[in-house]
Amino acid sequence: MSVDCERYYVELRRINKSFGTFQASRDVNLRIQRGRLVALLGASGSGKTTILRMIAGLETPDSGEILIDGKVVNDVPGSERGVGFVFQNYALFRYMTVYDNIAFGLRVKKKSKEYIDDRVHELLKLIGCAGLEKRYPSQLSGGQRQRVAFARALAPSPQLLLLDEPFAAIDAKIRLELRAWLREMITNLQITSIFVTHDQDEAIEVADEIIVTNGGGVEQVGTPRELYSHPETPYVARFIGSSTSVKEYWRFRFFKSLGDQTSAVVRPEYVKVFRKDENKKFAKSAEEGIVDDVIFRGDNLEIRVRIHDVVLSATRSINDPVVEVGEKVDVFVYRFLVVDGEKIILLDNSSLREESVVI
Amino acid sequence: MNIRRNEGAIKWTLITLCAIFLAVFLILPLIYIVATSLRAGFQTYWKSITDEYAIKAAILTLEATAWAVVINTAFGVCAAWTLTKFQFRGKKTISTFIDLPVTVSPIIAGLIYVLTFGRQSFLFPILDRLGWQIIFAVPGIVLATVFVTFPFISREIIPALTAQGTDEEEAAAQMGASMFTIFRKVTFPHIKWALLYGVVLCAARAMGEFGAVSVLSGHLRGKTNTLPLYIELLYQGYDFTGAFAASSVLVIMSIVILALRVWLEKKGVKDLDVRK
Ligand SMILES: Nc1ncnc2c1ncn2[C@@H]1O[C@H](COP(=O)(O)OP(=O)(O)OP(=O)(O)O)[C@@H](O)[C@H]1O
Numbered sequence: 068m069s070v071d072c073e074r075y076y077v078e079l080r081r082i083n084k085s086f087g088t089f090q091a092s093r094d095v096n097l098r099i100q101r102g103r104l105v106a107l108l109g110a111s112g113s114g115k116t117t118i119l120r121m122i123a124g125l126e127t128p129d130s131g132e133i134l135i136d137g138k139v140v141n142d143v144p145g146s147e148r149g150v151g152f153v154f155q156n157y158a159l160f161r162y163m164t165v166y167d168n169i170a171f172g173l174r175v176k177k178k179s180k181e182y183i184d185d186r187v188h189e190l191l192k193l194i195g196c197a198g199l200e201k202r203y204p205s206q207l208s209g210g211q212r213q214r215v216a217f218a219r220a221l222a223p224s225p226q227l228l229l230l231d232e233p234f235a236a237i238d239a240k241i242r243l244e245l246r247a248w249l250r251e252m253i254t255n256l257q258i259t260s261i262f263v264t265h266d267q268d269e270a271i272e273v274a275d276e277i278i279v280t281n282g283g284g285v286e287q288v289g290t291p292r293e294l295y296s297h298p299e300t301p302y303v304a305r306f307i308g309s310s311t312s313v314k315e316y317w318r319f320r321f322f323k324s325l326g327d328q329t330s331a332v333v334r335p336e337y338v339k340v341f342r343k344d345e346n347k348k349f350a351k352s353a354e355e356g357i358v359d360d361v362i363f364r365g366d367n368l369e370i371r372v373r374i375h376d377v378v379l380s381a382t383r384s385i386n387d388p389v390v391e392v393g394e395k396v397d398v399f400v401y402r403f404l405v406v407d408g409e410k411i412i413l414l415d416n417s418s419l420r421e422e423s424v425v426i
Numbered sequence: 427m428n429i430r431r432n433e434g435a436i437k438w439t440l441i442t443l444c445a446i447f448l449a450v451f452l453i454l455p456l457i458y459i460v461a462t463s464l465r466a467g468f469q470t471y472w473k474s475i476t477d478e479y480a481i482k483a484a485i486l487t488l489e490a491t492a493w494a495v496v497i498n499t500a501f502g503v504c505a506a507w508t509l510t511k512f513q514f515r516g517k518k519t520i521s522t523f524i525d526l527p528v529t530v531s532p533i534i535a536g537l538i539y540v541l542t543f544g545r546q547s548f549l550f551p552i553l554d555r556l557g558w559q560i561i562f563a564v565p566g567i568v569l570a571t572v573f574v575t576f577p578f579i580s581r582e583i584i585p586a587l588t589a590q591g592t593d594e595e596e597a598a599a600q601m602g603a604s605m606f607t608i609f610r611k612v613t614f615p616h617i618k619w620a621l622l623y624g625v626v627l628c629a630a631r632a633m634g635e636f637g638a639v640s641v642l643s644g645h646l647r648g649k650t651n652t653l654p655l656y657i658e659l660l661y662q663g664y665d666f667t668g669a670f671a672a673s674s675v676l677v678i679m680s681i682v683i684l685a686l687r688v689w690l691e692k693k694g695v696k697d698l699d700v701r702k
Pocket residue numbers: 086087089090091109110111112113114115116117118265
């Protein structure tokens with residue numbers, strides 16, 4: 068296969084790691100291509116930080132291999148792996164100025180004074196903090212601290228940048244700005260990067276590729292689009308996007324049961340709600356439901372509709388005719404993600420095929 | 427509810443009580459010491475404090491204090507580092523043992539060393555052959571002083587190290603800094619003020635130590651007498667002027683330490699404000 072021939076910059080093979088009796092990583096396998104920006108996405112405690120720390124050499128795996136640039140680095144000290152690490156709470160040196168913080172890694176590597184001076188100023192300019200070099204971390208805003216931490220990690224010119232929840236400690240508005248900034252920065256620098264997050268919007272927006280972790284293991288690896296449209300495990304199906312569980316999905320028309328033990332997950336994007344008097348595409352195959360709640364979401368409306376004893380969510384545009392709570396509406400479901408054991412099967416509304424034939 | 431309101435009567439009663447208490451138990455006695463030592467005139471005072479034995483006692487006191495500070499700083503930093511940066515079994519026990527010297531009576535501390543290094547100890551023949559005299563000699567005094575001031579420095583540093591956590595050190599280590607560099611550049615600035623403060627406390631306590639030192643000293647005038655012991659000796663010999671004169675020297679030393687302490691506290695707080 069062509070993918071296999073490509074060089075992976077970072078590779079984890081069958082990594083296990085326990086803290087006492089608690090297994091924080093179980094059989095983790097990962098491959099990351101050079102120059103990619105990858106997100107490690109998972110719930111709190113799912114082992115994201117542990118994976119990152121093992122790559123950085125801050126933690127040693129109990130078993131398995133870590134490869135960077137094709138070489139096994141299990142026995143290479145973290146400082147010689149060419150890795151820059153941005154800590155969860157930045158861990159800036161509080162008793163050093165911004166300048167000294169950024170210069171630290173270079174001084175440790177015994178670079179010349181002139182080189183250090185040039186590099187620090189270059190980075191300060193890059194992060195838009197020129198002129199702040201004499202400040203202490205406590206005299207910076209959250210966003211500036213984050214940028215300084217980023218510069219400090221970049222100073223020794225690492226080939227791989229690891230960021231642990233880089234935006235967690237920053238308030239929502241600046242976070243959006245910083246996300247875009249970081250994405251642009253990393254794309255320009257062409258540096259392979261892995262960042263940890265438990266915010267799926269962040270992962271979807273920033274990353275080329277997402278690794279979903281759960282309970283210490285890797286659930287699925289894929290582009291945001293792949294995770295969205297083809298979740299491979301029930302966990303991913305429920306975790307990505309907002310989803311509603313539906314037990315007896317076969318009660319919906321045009322869906323047949325795929326087995327007794329199966330249940331399903333549905334996303335708002337797969338559900339369409341129409342007023343009775345609206346022109347609609349799927350007139351014949353829609354079913355009747357009752358509006359349970361209408362929630363204003365700013366740029367759209369979330370309609371919660373009761374049908375076959377479950378409440379499904381759907382979105383409607385602000386410009387669409389208004390639906391009221393208690394109103395009878397037509398509901399059309401395009402697709403269910405059917406959970407069959409540990410597998411996910413995409414089940415489309417069978418009338419979609421028929422109607423396209425009819426028309 | 428009204429706790430913050432300045433209820434005149436209660437407030438002033440309490441302030442007066444504190445002031446009277448301090449005056450009766452602290453300030454008056456101190457004034458009395460100085461006054462008594464000067465009663466026979468400045469000449470006599472000067473003679474008392476420049477007495478050969480008085481000067482020797484003062485020097486020995488400073489010597490023992492210096493040793494105590496140096497040894498306990500080294501030990502205190504190591505112990506505090508060990509207790510805060512590593513997880514291991516027996517940590518609680520070590521932590522408890524560090525505090526032992528402040529809970530044990532100094533006289534017992536003295537006796538412990540007499541038993542360990544004295545004539546009846548199995549170590550004595552070995553020490554004797556090496557020509558090391560510990561009991562009734564300067565090393566004994568240093569030992570006793572180190573013992574009673576043992577926890578002062580480590581106890582000051584431990585909270586500072588705990589508050590700092592390990593993440594800055596981890597960041598430094600990840601960039602390849604050596605243990606020594608990490609300590610010097612990252613850890614030390616965090617504990618600097620606590621350490622200096624501990625040193626001051628340790629010095630103050632070391633200078634005043636009487637009990638343990640008394641047991642181990644042997645009271646050889648001019649050889650193993652520290653200032654407190656010397657004062658006791660004069661006092662027992664009814665030389666009140668001499669005793670109070672020597673005391674005033676000790677008081678002055680304490681006041682210097684107190685001033686240092688106040689200054690350090692102010693400076694430390696200011697410094698921490700910037701880098702909280
Ligand atoms: N040093 C440690 N000692 C003991 N347990 C640990 C240690 N480090 C992590 N763990 C445990 O391992 C599990 C995974 O931790 P990890 O920090 O990797 O989670 P995470 O996915 O980064 O979570 P979060 O999003 O909250 O940061 C957690 O349950 C945690 O309690």
